[in-house]
Amino acid sequence: MLAYAYGKAEVEWKINNPKRPFPFLTATFRPGVEQNALFAQPTDKKDNDGDGKIDEPDEFVTNARAGQSPHNFNPSYAFDVGFQDDKGKTYWNDLTLFNDFAKLMLKTAGITWGGNFKKLQDRPHFELTGWENMPKK
Numbered sequence: 001m002l003a004y005a006y007g008k009a010e011v012e013w014k015i016n017n018p019k020r021p022f023p024f025l026t027a028t029f030r031p032g033v034e035q036n037a038l039f040a041q042p043t044d045k046k047d048n049d050g051d052g053k054i055d056e057p058d059e060f061v062t063n064a065r066a067g068q069s070p071h072n073f074n075p076s077y078a079f080d081v082g083f084q085d086d087k088g089k090t091y092w093n094d095l096t097l098f099n100d101f102a103k104l105m106l107k108t109a110g111i112t113w114g115g116n117f118k119k120l121q122d123r124p125h126f127e128l129t130g131w132e133n134m135p136k137k
């Protein structure tokens with residue numbers, strides 16, 4: 001379902017926006033160890049974003065520990081996207097790209113977009129609605 005929704009949205013994007021940067025997958029499955037490392041960023045005494053400062057508020061990127069994120073299951077219940085143009089330049093903060101792609105993704109029922117999260121909006125993130133109650137491996 002998730003893969004289907006992405007494939008469909010990606011094709012529509014390329015047809016409707018031939019000159020704009022196109023979406024690509026940046027994260028699907030994320031092991032528990034990696035999830036805990038992300039969770040710990042604001043308190044791990046490391047400079048996670050490479051700006052020369054240790055443990056600042058902007059290193060906070062997730063409120064999920066291992067097993068609490070839809071990325072921690074295989075196959076994954078979530079994926080994140082970025083955008084790239086045909087020269088290979090990547091776009092991580094262009095709100096219009098994420099918002100427009102989300103409109104295509106949300107045409108498929110059963111998808112939740114991180115841009116609609118009430119806490120910690122996460123525009124690159126899409127997940128299966130109700131993944132919490134789905135069978136896990």
Ligand SMILES: [Zn+2]
Pocket residue numbers: 027071078079080122124125126
């Ligand atoms: Zn995500």
